[in-house]
Amino acid sequence: MTNQSAAGLADIGVLGLAVMGANLARNAARKGFGVAVFNRNHERTEKLIAEYGSEGRFFPSKNIEDFVASLAKPRAVIIMVKAGKPVDDMIEDLIAQLEPDDIIIDGGNSLYTDTARRFKRCEDANIRFVGMGVSGGEEGALEGPSMMPGGDRAAYERIAPIVTKMAVSVDGTPCCTYIGPDGAGHYVKMVHNGIEYADMQLITEAYDLMKTLYGLDAKAMSDIFTDWKAGDLDSYLIEITAAVLRKTDSTGKPLVDSIVDEAEQKGTGRWTAQNALELGVPVTAITEAVFARALSGRRAMRGEAEKKLPHAAVATRKPDRAEIDAIRDALYASKIVAYAQGFEQMAVASNQYGWNLTLGDMATIWRGGCIIRARFLDRIKEAYDRDDKLSNLLLDDYFRDAVVKAEDAWRRVIVLAVQNGVAVPAFSSALAYYDGLRRARGPANLLQGLRDYFGAHTYRRLDKEGSFHTRWSQDGTEVEA
Numbered sequence: 001m002t003n004q005s006a007a008g009l010a011d012i013g014v015l016g017l018a019v020m021g022a023n024l025a026r027n028a029a030r031k032g033f034g035v036a037v038f039n040r041n042h043e044r045t046e047k048l049i050a051e052y053g054s055e056g057r058f059f060p061s062k063n064i065e066d067f068v069a070s071l072a073k074p075r076a077v078i079i080m081v082k083a084g085k086p087v088d089d090m091i092e093d094l095i096a097q098l099e100p101d102d103i104i105i106d107g108g109n110s111l112y113t114d115t116a117r118r119f120k121r122c123e124d125a126n127i128r129f130v131g132m133g134v135s136g137g138e139e140g141a142l143e144g145p146s147m148m149p150g151g152d153r154a155a156y157e158r159i160a161p162i163v164t165k166m167a168v169s170v171d172g173t174p175c176c177t178y179i180g181p182d183g184a185g186h187y188v189k190m191v192h193n194g195i196e197y198a199d200m201q202l203i204t205e206a207y208d209l210m211k212t213l214y215g216l217d218a219k220a221m222s223d224i225f226t227d228w229k230a231g232d233l234d235s236y237l238i239e240i241t242a243a244v245l246r247k248t249d250s251t252g253k254p255l256v257d258s259i260v261d262e263a264e265q266k267g268t269g270r271w272t273a274q275n276a277l278e279l280g281v282p283v284t285a286i287t288e289a290v291f292a293r294a295l296s297g298r299r300a301m302r303g304e305a306e307k308k309l310p311h312a313a314v315a316t317r318k319p320d321r322a323e324i325d326a327i328r329d330a331l332y333a334s335k336i337v338a339y340a341q342g343f344e345q346m347a348v349a350s351n352q353y354g355w356n357l358t359l360g361d362m363a364t365i366w367r368g369g370c371i372i373r374a375r376f377l378d379r380i381k382e383a384y385d386r387d388d389k390l391s392n393l394l395l396d397d398y399f400r401d402a403v404v405k406a407e408d409a410w411r412r413v414i415v416l417a418v419q420n421g422v423a424v425p426a427f428s429s430a431l432a433y434y435d436g437l438r439r440a441r442g443p444a445n446l447l448q449g450l451r452d453y454f455g456a457h458t459y460r461r462l463d464k465e466g467s468f469h470t471r472w473s474q475d476g477t478e479v480e481a
């Protein structure tokens with residue numbers, strides 16, 4: 001499936017030409033592919049062709065019939081529309097036009113269970129379906145995103161020569177690989193976004209600590225984040241944090257100080273947390289990040305609470321180098337926990353849903369193009385290269401050494417935050433997870449006793465096999481259940 005446009009037909013189609021679709025279409029055209037383009041509202045198509053039509057071979061259409069007719073057979077169409085019902089509508093419209101063996105690729109942020117359902121729907125219509133997570137935002141879509149295709153493997157193999165060329169490459173390896181069957185590609189994208197939520201929440205907490213405890217202004221914090229980018233924390237999110245903090249508005253003041261403190265969300269972080277709860281995986285950092293966005297949304301309530309629930313004014317501390325370094329170390333340790341949790345979630349899902357995910361591949365394709373791209377992902381890839389059965393990243397030597405080294409600073413920063421009333425839910429839940437994880441014997445024995453007391457739910461004993469119940473409200477004797 002390459003360069004059939006010589007015959008006057010396009011190699012690939014892009015349906016949906018908002019930020020992501022238009023940039024993916026330009027990306028493919030710049031790489032030499034003939035690209036059929038279509039959007040419900042034709043103005044977007046016209047704008048794309050007027051502004052960028054000279055970048056490559058575009059085949060614009062005003063309706064879906066002409067769009068499909070402009071594609072070389074077997075056809076391949078990337079749908080890039082708003083997630084949810086629009087995707088179902090577009091699939092139905094395409095099914096009515098396509099022929100057996102043609103391929104539909106959904107490149108949006110679809111819920112993985114929707115993807116599994118759509119896979120079945122297309123299979124019933126003899127159409128091949130690939131659910132492909134795409135990350136990188138506007139710039140990544142154009143310059144080379146990270147791509148997470150799942151579903152029909154044979155269909156993926158057919159589009160691979162195109163999509164692996166569209167994806168960015170790191171050290172010569174494309175950030176695109178087949179992930180697994182049915183909804184696996186969109187599942188992995190969902191967890192990517194969950195980790196993105198946690199990573200951003202941790203950065204936000206570091207910002208709040210520097211601002212509230214040390215009185216640092218945006219420019220000073222921008223310089224600190226720029227320094228951090230030179231070390232272990234080197235990542236796209238740290239880089240853009242420095243850029244956002246450095247930006248001034250038309251008044252000359254830092255833009256960030258005028259942005260409303262309410263975080264919005266489209267749903268992928270919430271889906272990650274919901275799925276973690278369903279699977280019973282302790283994904284605390286991502287879940288706290290979702291809740292922190294929800295709390296940020298209660299702006300009026302927070303305004304009222306600030307008046308009614310006062311806290312002693314925080315005495316601004318001297319921004320001593322060692323204390324700022326401690327925040328950096330706490331951020332790094334918490335970030336390791338967040339990624340460890342996200343990777344465990346993918347491992348559990350892989351088992352539960354029979355996907356056979358290769359976790360090292362996720363680290364490999366997230367090294368470039370995507371929003372969470374970071375030097376750190378090389379370390380994760382190396383950890384899975386050392387042990388592809390690794391049950392938790394924190395048990396890998398590199399990550400164990402990193403958290404052990406950061407531990408004192410991590411604790412000090414959280415103590416300081418708690419003493420001064422600065423909310424650090426992701427920092428502190430990450431540390432609580434770490435402390436819970438590194439104890440072979442925790443306190444859930446008491447919890448089991450309580451459950452047995454009120455509900456005869458039984459418990460197991462350390463000293464003998466079987467399940468037991470104590471007749472708490474009768475004669476107090478223990479019986480085998």
Ligand SMILES: NC(=O)C1=CN([C@@H]2O[C@H](COP(=O)(O)OP(=O)(O)OC[C@H]3O[C@@H](n4cnc5c(N)ncnc54)[C@H](OP(=O)(O)O)[C@@H]3O)[C@@H](O)[C@H]2O)C=CC1
Nearest residue numbers: 016017018019020021040041080081082083086108109137
């Ligand atoms: N923006 C980003 O940074 C990223 C977005 N994504 C995902 O990629 C997908 C596309 O994102 P984005 O480019 O931001 O666009 P939007 O999510 O803003 O969706 C706009 C596009 O969807 C089309 N659309 C909306 N409703 C319908 C409908 N009922 N029927 C047909 N088309 C419809 C619009 O067409 P029209 O012009 O006619 O209104 C337009 O092309 C989404 O799933 C998004 O979550 C993934 C990674 C990053």
Ligand SMILES: O=C(CO)[C@H](O)[C@H](O)COP(=O)(O)O
Nearest residue numbers: 109135136265266267268371
């Ligand atoms: O997929 C993405 C990046 O990888 C999108 O930018 C995503 O929409 C961001 O999520 P939210 O709007 O919920 O913050």
